[in-house]
Amino acid sequence: MAEFQEGAPCWVDAMFTDVEGAKEFYGDVLGWTFGEASTEYGNYTQAYSDGKAVAAVVPPMPGADAPSQWCLYFASSDAAATAEKIKAAGGDLMMEPMQVGSFGTMVIAKEPSGAVFGVWQPGDHRGFEKMGEAGSYAWAEVFTREPEKADGFLPQVFPYESQQMDPGDDPETAGMDFKVFSLGGTQNAVLGRMKMGDDFPPEIPPYIQVYFAVPNCDQAVEKTEARGGMLHFGPMDSPFGRFAALTDPQGAAFAVIDLETTVGEMPSFE
The missing domain is CATH 3.10.180.10 (2,3-Dihydroxybiphenyl 1,2-Dioxygenase, domain 1)
Structure with a gap:
């Protein structure tokens, strides 16, 4: 599949206290199916449309009291360098660059007016396998x-x-x-x-x-x-x-x- 350009939206995920409820809801509304939960990575569970990866859902980390919300990730060829740009431009890092196994490296940040977003440097996980079509x-x-x-x-x-x-x-x-x-x-x-x-x-x-x-x-x-x-x-x-x-x-x-x-x-x- 095509590589994502620097700065292009490449993935979305969301934390839900009730992951099974979220799977039932989005399965009905968007027609998604779901893979097996990855216990090694906090029960991160990918969603699929027509067999292609389109999003993921995950329970909150123990002790976390974050509201349920979708997080959009932007593609980066160097997550650490992007993190430095975020700080230099007046943004805040909520999660420093963190390697997620062989899948890639992530950053969670907040732009200066307060909106939260993610950065993803791809490894084995490239990002969306389907975009701009129903269910994605x-x-x-x-x-x-x-x-x-x-x-x-x-x-x-x-x-x-x-x-x-x-x-x-x-x-x-x-x-x-x-x-x-x-x-x-x-x-x-x-x-x-x-x-x-x-x-x-x-x-x-x-x-x-x-x-x-x-x-x-x-x-x-x-x-x-x-x-x-x-x-x-x-x-x-x-x-x-x-x-x-x-x-x-x-x-x-x-x-x-x-x-x-x-x-x-x-x-x-x-």
Whole structure:
């Protein structure tokens, strides 16, 4: 499979107190199947779509009291060097570079406005085996109240170019502060950045919203609610697809998007 470019999203995982409940939920909503838990690595369990690795779930480490949340990892050819860039750019390391057997090396960090992310230097585990198709990772956005901090940080750590979206005259986008980070122009966009408005309760910290592709957004929302999850936004049509923002029954935020159902013209970027 193709190598991931430096700074490209390459993997997602999440900690769940109730791993079996998470497996049942995402198995229903996203159609995932799951491999055997790796007892050597904290019962880390990979999720598959059509037999291809797309994510992982893991129980919290003993004594940890972290909320359930999805963590997006960005590819790095040298995790230690990326960790130094993170510190130099004003970010915080939550986990120093740690080798995970022969699989690779990971870092967990927080960008200056507060969103948590991971860095992955691949070994035997390269990353996503499937992307941009139903049942797999599709897109991600940094949600932050201090966009200038995230905007200044990201290109110092990864080789990103950035483009600001022109909100235009559409009432749906009026006042929206949205930026796209790419690895060589908007045709290779890899990450969005959205300013959190007053519609976000103050207790919600900055975070990275991970989008998973689904064949039908509305059906995914129905399954989420039927299994005790919550709908927070949408379903909404867009030029990128029909999407909705959700939380699962354990409180982890995620979004679903039907990439085939597109409405409207693509926005322009400055």
